[in-house]
Amino acid sequence: MKPGIKLLEISQRDHMLIDTHAHLDHFSDEEIPGILERARVAGIEMIISSGTTLQSSTRSVKLSAKFNEFFAGVGIHPMNLIGPISESNCEQMAQLAKSSEKVLVISEIGLDFMNGSPDRAIQYQAFRQQIKLALNLNIPIVFHSRDAHLETLRILREESAYKVGGIMHYFQASLDIAYQAIDLGFLISLARPLLRLPELQKVVENIPLKHIVLESDSAPQPFKTKRENWTEPRHVKCVASKLAEIKKTSIEEIKSITSQNFLMISRAQKHFK
Numbered sequence: 618m619k620p621g622i623k624l625l626e627i628s629q630r631d632h633m634l635i636d637t638h639a640h641l642d643h644f645s646d647e648e649i650p651g652i653l654e655r656a657r658v659a660g661i662e663m664i665i666s667s668g669t670t671l672q673s674s675t676r677s678v679k680l681s682a683k684f685n686e687f688f689a690g691v692g693i694h695p696m697n698l699i700g701p702i703s704e705s706n707c708e709q710m711a712q713l714a715k716s717s718e719k720v721l722v723i724s725e726i727g728l729d730f731m732n733g734s735p736d737r738a739i740q741y742q743a744f745r746q747q748i749k750l751a752l753n754l755n756i757p758i759v760f761h762s763r764d765a766h767l768e769t770l771r772i773l774r775e776e777s778a779y780k781v782g783g784i785m786h787y788f789q790a791s792l793d794i795a796y797q798a799i800d801l802g803f804l805i806s807l808a809r810p811l812l813r814l815p816e817l818q819k820v821v822e823n824i825p826l827k828h829i830v831l832e833s834d835s836a837p838q839p840f841k842t843k844r845e846n847w848t849e850p851r852h853v854k855c856v857a858s859k860l861a862e863i864k865k866t867s868i869e870e871i872k873s874i875t876s877q878n879f880l881m882i883s884r885a886q887k888h889f890k
């Protein structure tokens with residue numbers, strides 16, 4: 618870690634917002650300082666940039682050494698698999714995860730059964746191998762599940778992922794799926810879909826705050842006409858405000874509880890007072 622980067626500077630305050638899942642490594646070097654400044658203005662004081670490939674994970678770890686509020690996840694996304702994960706791949710990820718205290722999660726891993734996704738046998742193997750990696754390193758998991766909730770939860774259960782726990786990322790499922798994930802020791806992460814999906818809002822009404830964290834899942838969105846409409850970590854504040862409305866509480870309580878939820882499962886907690 619670079620001299621002068623002090624983790625304790627991030628927050629010794631009672632209330633902050635944490636973006637538990639973003640992909641800032643996908644942005645250019647020129648873009649990142651502005652994104653982080655806009656996040657600071659919105660009150661986001663900690664951002665976890667999750668890897669999607671070995672290259673992406675490496676870049677996230679390098680960027681985490683450069684910016685105080687920037688933390689990293691290491692992992693290979695199911696949609697980026699071109700074959701089974703090898704022992705060499707696992708060793709590379711292990712070394713990356715061990716290289717910095719700012720690597721907080723094994724992420725982004727999981728299953729994706731959308732049309733055109735990689736062969737399911739390859740996905741199963743990669744998911745199991747990366748869960749084993751998390752268990753060996755004692756680091757929480759952030760998992761992706763698209764059109765694959767029951768299978769994802771089954772594998773997490775079979776691999777004893779509850780021993781490290783983690784987060785169900787970009788949640789848009791039923792209350793039953795939420796509680797299955799919670800029973801396995803996973804938090805439920807909410808993003809901008811909460812602002813526009815009444816059925817998701819209804820489910821979230823029934824998930825206790827002690828099981829919820831927030832995220833942006835931000836990455837470049839060139840399909841949007843205007844750059845200012847791209848999702849960024851700053852949008853976590855909008856999600857927090859909507860959650861406060863749904864839970865009929867203050868945004869300060871949302872900040873406090875969701876940030877503590879993440880810190881309690883993460884080795885980042887030792888850097889905070």
